[in-house]
Amino acid sequence: MANTPTTTMRLDxxxxxxxxxxxxxxxxxxxxxxxxxxxxxxxxxxxxFDMTLDDGSGKAI
Structure with a gap:
């Protein structure tokens, strides 16, 4: 992979x-x-992947 740029990420x-x-x-x-x-x-x-909100019951809202 010629000329592959370096990318910096901040992670915990x-x-x-x-x-x-x-x-x-x-x-x-x-x-x-x-x-x-x-x-x-x-x-x-x-x-x-799907992104959903969870109301705490385990069911997507």
Whole structure:
């Protein structure tokens, strides 16, 4: 990947550590996981999951 730009993200350190514990056994690093997510955003032309509000009952409102 020639001329790949560097991107900086600010993440909660605890969230990053927890995510890495999940990603590493999958053979992924943060760059790979973000790339997969962004490719899914492009493919779906939006977020690759539903976003709903939850009223606390577990049911979307």
């Amino acid at each position: 350190p605890e969230l990053k550590d927890e995510a890495m514990k999940v990603l590493e056994p999958l053979g992924l690093n943060m760059t790979g996981a973000v790339t997969i997510f962004l490719k899914a955003v492009v493919r779906e032309n939006g977020l690759p």
